[in-house]
Amino acid sequence: MALGHPKGLFPLFFTEMWERLAFYTMVGILLLYTTDAETGGLGLPDAQGNEIYGLYLAFVYFTPFLGGMIADRFLGYRRSVAVGGVLMATGLFMMGMPGFTYFVAGLTALVIGNGFFKPNISVMVGNLYEPGDPKRDSGFNIFYMGINVGALVATLIAAPIARNTLGWGWTFRIAGIGVLLAVVILATQWRGLARADRQPEQDPDDTSFSDIMLKIIGPAFVVGGLGYWAASAAEFTLIRPAVCGFLAGMLPVIFFFVRMGLTAREDERPGLLALLPIYIAGGAFFMILHLNGSAMTQWARDYTDRQADGAASALTAVLPGVQHYALPSYYTNAGEDVPLPDPRTLGVVASSEVANMYGQQKMDAAAVDVVAALDGIEVRQIKKDEVVDDEWSNLATAVYGKDQNGKSIVTVSETQDAHGAPVISVSIPDGATPDRDVVFLREVDGKKIAVFVIDQQAYQDVYAGYEKRFGHTPKLLPPGEFMAVINPEVYQSWNPFWVIFLTPVVVAFFQWRLGRGSPIPTARKLLYGMMLTTAALLLMSLAGLFSNDGTDKVSGLWLMSFYMLVTFGELCLSPMGLSLVTKLSPKRLVGLTMGGWFMATAFGNNFSGFFGGIQHLMSPVSFFLLLAGLSGLVALFIFAVLPKLNTAITRYGA
Numbered sequence: 001m002a003l004g005h006p007k008g009l010f011p012l013f014f015t016e017m018w019e020r021l022a023f024y025t026m027v028g029i030l031l032l033y034t035t036d037a038e039t040g041g042l043g044l045p046d047a048q049g050n051e052i053y054g055l056y057l058a059f060v061y062f063t064p065f066l067g068g069m070i071a072d073r074f075l076g077y078r079r080s081v082a083v084g085g086v087l088m089a090t091g092l093f094m095m096g097m098p099g100f101t102y103f104v105a106g107l108t109a110l111v112i113g114n115g116f117f118k119p120n121i122s123v124m125v126g127n128l129y130e131p132g133d134p135k136r137d138s139g140f141n142i143f144y145m146g147i148n149v150g151a152l153v154a155t156l157i158a159a160p161i162a163r164n165t166l167g168w169g170w171t172f173r174i175a176g177i178g179v180l181l182a183v184v185i186l187a188t189q190w191r192g193l194a195r196a197d198r199q200p201e202q203d204p205d206d207t208s209f210s211d212i213m214l215k216i217i218g219p220a221f222v223v224g225g226l227g228y229w230a231a232s233a234a235e236f237t238l239i240r241p242a243v244c245g246f247l248a249g250m251l252p253v254i255f256f257f258v259r260m261g262l263t264a265r266e267d268e269r270p271g272l273l274a275l276l277p278i279y280i281a282g283g284a285f286f287m288i289l290h291l292n293g294s295a296m297t298q299w300a301r302d303y304t305d306r307q308a309d310g311a312a313s314a315l316t317a318v319l320p321g322v323q324h325y326a327l328p329s330y331y332t333n334a335g336e337d338v339p340l341p342d343p344r345t346l347g348v349v350a351s352s353e354v355a356n357m358y359g360q361q362k363m364d365a366a367a368v369d370v371v372a373a374l375d376g377i378e379v380r381q382i383k384k385d386e387v388v389d390d391e392w393s394n395l396a397t398a399v400y401g402k403d404q405n406g407k408s409i410v411t412v413s414e415t416q417d418a419h420g421a422p423v424i425s426v427s428i429p430d431g432a433t434p435d436r437d438v439v440f441l442r443e444v445d446g447k448k449i450a451v452f453v454i455d456q457q458a459y460q461d462v463y464a465g466y467e468k469r470f471g472h473t474p475k476l477l478p479p480g481e482f483m484a485v486i487n488p489e490v491y492q493s494w495n496p497f498w499v500i501f502l503t504p505v506v507v508a509f510f511q512w513r514l515g516r517g518s519p520i521p522t523a524r525k526l527l528y529g530m531m532l533t534t535a536a537l538l539l540m541s542l543a544g545l546f547s548n549d550g551t552d553k554v555s556g557l558w559l560m561s562f563y564m565l566v567t568f569g570e571l572c573l574s575p576m577g578l579s580l581v582t583k584l585s586p587k588r589l590v591g592l593t594m595g596g597w598f599m600a601t602a603f604g605n606n607f608s609g610f611f612g613g614i615q616h617l618m619s620p621v622s623f624f625l626l627l628a629g630l631s632g633l634v635a636l637f638i639f640a641v642l643p644k645l646n647t648a649i650t651r652y653g654a
Helices: 009-035 046-062 064-075 077-095 100-127 136-165 168-188 209-234 241-262 269-293 295-303 312-318 328-333 352-359 365-372 456-470 488-515 522-546 557-584 587-617 620-640 642-651
Strands: 323-325 346-349 377-382 397-400 411-416 422-427 436-444 447-450 452-455 484-486
Touching (some): 009 100, 009 136, 009 269, 009 295, 009 488, 046 064, 046 100, 046 241, 046 269, 046 587, 064 077, 064 100, 064 209, 100 136, 100 557, 100 587, 136 323, 136 488, 209 241, 241 269, 241 587, 269 295, 269 488, 269 522, 269 557, 269 587, 269 620, 295 488, 295 557, 295 587, 295 620, 328 456, 346 365, 346 456, 352 411, 352 422, 352 452, 365 377, 452 456, 488 557, 522 557, 522 620, 522 642, 557 587, 557 642, 587 620, 620 642
Parallel strands (some): 346 452
Antiparallel strands (some): 323 484, 377 436, 397 436, 411 422, 436 447
C-alpha cells in the first residue's frame, strides 16, 4: 500500500498522465491545425475541421469497445496497454510528417492504439481494489488527477509553446514522445502491476468474438456506410455525410448493449441494465465537455479578448510561449481601444490564392514573384542554420519547387464555408520538402521589417471594418509590430486546472457527508453532474448576450467560469461512472462494459464536432441555450430513473 492505496495506483497514474498529455495536445490543436490559414495549418473550412475533430474523438472512444473485448479474451490488460501505446506514438510521429496522407494514416493509428490503451488502463485501476473496498472511488479520483495533470501540461505548455516555436509538425512529435514515456513507465513497473492484470478468459455463455464481429461490428460498418451514402445522396448541408454515417453505424452497437442487459443471466441482469442510464449520462456529458476542442476553442479564438496584458501578463511572464502574434483575423471584432497593425506591416495582394499560400506556408515561385512585385518588397532567403531576427523568422514561409514535368507541386483548391464564403486550401505531395524558406521585407523609417501577406478583402475587413464600427481611424502599432495575444488552446487549460484544484475539495466534501452518516448516493452524483453542466451552458448563453451575438469580444473570465462549473459536474459524474462500470459488471465482462462507457462517449463526441460545425450558423445565445436544453433533458431522465439505479447499486454493493 502507498498512502492507503495499492502501490500500483501511482505507476498507472503516471502512465496515464503522459498518455493524456499527448491526447490533450491533440484535443487542443487538432481543430486549430486543420482550419488554420495564417501559420502553416491545413486551411480547411471550419465545418470540415470540426468534422475531423468530431470523428477523431468519436473513433478514439469507439475503438475501446473492441480493445476492451480483445483484452478480456485474448491479450490481457498490460499487453493491451503496451500495444496501444506503441501504436499511438507511431501515429503521432506520422502526423508530424508533411502530407495529408500521413496526417490521415497517423490519426488512424492513433485511434486504433487508443482503443487498446484507454479502457484497459482504467480496468487495471479497478482491479487493484477488492470488491466493496470503500477506497475505490477515491482511487479513481486520484487516477483522474493524473489524467488532468497531463491535460494541464498539454494545454498550457506543450501545445502552445511547441507550435509557436517549432511549428505544427513538432507539436505532434512531442506528443508522440509523451506516449513513449508512458510505455516506458509501464514496462519498468511490469511485474508490480501483475495484480492489476488477469488471465484472458471466455465464458461459454458469452457471445463469441466471431459473432460480435459478424453481428455487431459488421452490421455497424454496413449501416454506417448506408447512412453515409444516404446523406451524400440527399446532399445534406447541416449534417455532413461522415457524421450521419458514424451515428447510423452506432445503432447496431447500441442494440447489442441493450440486448446484452435484457438477455443476461438473472443474477447479472440488474447490474447490466443499470449501466444503460449511466452510459446516457456519460455520453451527454462528454458531448459538452469535448466542446473544449471545437465550439469552446472557436469561442476563444473568435469571441474572446485574448490580449496578453493585465492579469494575463503574469502568465506570459512565466510562460512566454503561450502568446503569439495577433494576426489580421483577430482584429475584425476587437474593441475600439485595440491598436491595429501599421498597414505597411502588411503586404496586400489581389490574389486570395497567393495570400493563402503564404498563410499556409506552402508557396511556389510564381506566388513569391507576385508578392515581390509589391511596392518596396524585398525577398530574403533564410539559409539553413542562419540566425535571423525572430520577427523575421516568425513570418517566414516555405517555398516548394516543381515536379519532373516542370509543374508546381503546390496545389490550391477552393470550397465554401457555412456562410458561402470561399475557403482556399493549399496542399503538397506527401513527404515533399521545401526548396527554401523566404521572408518578405520592407524598409520603413530606415528599418527593415518583416511583412505579413493578406488579400484585399482581409485588409478591408480589418481597416474599413474598424472605421465603420467606430466612426474614426484606428490607433496603429509601430511598423513591423503585432499585438501579443494568448493562444486560444490555452483557455482549455482551465478544465484540468480546476480538476486538480477542485478534486481534493470535492473528495473532502463527499468524505464529510460520509462521516456525518448522510453520504450522497452515487447515482445522485450523476444527477448533480448533469445539473452543473446545464448551468455552465446557461452561463455561456449569458456570455453570448454580452458579446452582442459575437460582434464584440468578451472577457476570458466567461470561459474560466464555464470550465469551473463543468469541472464540478465532471468530478461528480466521470469518476463515478468509471467506478460504477467496474462495480456493476460481471468480472469477466468488465473490459467489454468499460468499452461500452467509451462507446457512449464516442456517440457524444461525434456530436461535439457536429455542434462545433454549426456554431456559426446560430447566434451564441441560441447555440448555448440549445445545448443547455439537451443537457437538461438528460438530467431529468437521470432524476426519473434514480430509484432503479439506487436499487441496482445497493444490490451489487457498489
